[in-house]
Amino acid sequence: MINEILYPPGVQVPVTYDYSYLNKFTDTYLDWKNWSIDLERDFQRLKCRTSLNSFKSVFTDSLPRYSCKFSIRILRGSNFKIGISESTNCCENAFSDLPGGMAFYSMAQLRNGSASQGKHYGTPYRANDLVTVYVDRQLGCVFFAVNDAMFEKAFEIDGDRDYYGAVACLTKGEWFEMVQPEMED
Numbered sequence: 001m002i003n004e005i006l007y008p009p010g011v012q013v014p015v016t017y018d019y020s021y022l023n024k025f026t027d028t029y030l031d032w033k034n035w036s037i038d039l040e041r042d043f044q045r046l047k048c049r050t051s052l053n054s055f056k057s058v059f060t061d062s063l064p065r066y067s068c069k070f071s072i073r074i075l076r077g078s079n080f081k082i083g084i085s086e087s088t089n090c091c092e093n094a095f096s097d098l099p100g101g102m103a104f105y106s107m108a109q110l111r112n113g114s115a116s117q118g119k120h121y122g123t124p125y126r127a128n129d130l131v132t133v134y135v136d137r138q139l140g141c142v143f144f145a146v147n148d149a150m151f152e153k154a155f156e157i158d159g160d161r162d163y164y165g166a167v168a169c170l171t172k173g174e175w176f177e178m179v180q181p182e183m184e185d
Helices: 019-024
Strands: 032-035 039-042 045-048 056-062 068-076 080-085 101-105 109-111 130-136 141-146 149-156 164-169 175-179
Touching: 032 039, 045 164, 068 080, 080 130, 080 141, 101 149, 101 164, 164 175
Parallel strands: none
Antiparallel strands: 032 056, 039 045, 045 175, 056 164, 068 130, 068 175, 080 101, 080 164, 101 109, 130 141, 141 149
């Protein structure tokens, strides 16, 4: 499914996919279910109300038990962690600080059970970028795309576990929104 391309050592580039593989991912309608008291909600948009030196998290309802995808548009700011979590009970910190949280940090790094360390991944993202999270339950993995530029597998998951979509932001005034799939006629 993935075309192998050789790049110079240390260069992180989007992976080229056989796009027919992406047909199995269902655009998923999700709603925000649990969020930090320091996030202000306006329908599908959330705004960070305070900086206070810690990330604030929000979680969706449970992801479906089939391969799915969801997208987050960054409206303002540049300090975000987007991904999935096994739990929804850490709203006042970054969900990815816990072992069950798996995030793509906006500074082009992965986070899983760490507030400060993770491998380089993808490209940085910021205001006006669209980040898509792909959850492949069959192959047991998660990967991400920024503005439709897709990246390699980021995390391995247990396809039978419950997961929740999750976003964390840091700085006062940062905005983001969930992009819902278009309804069919």
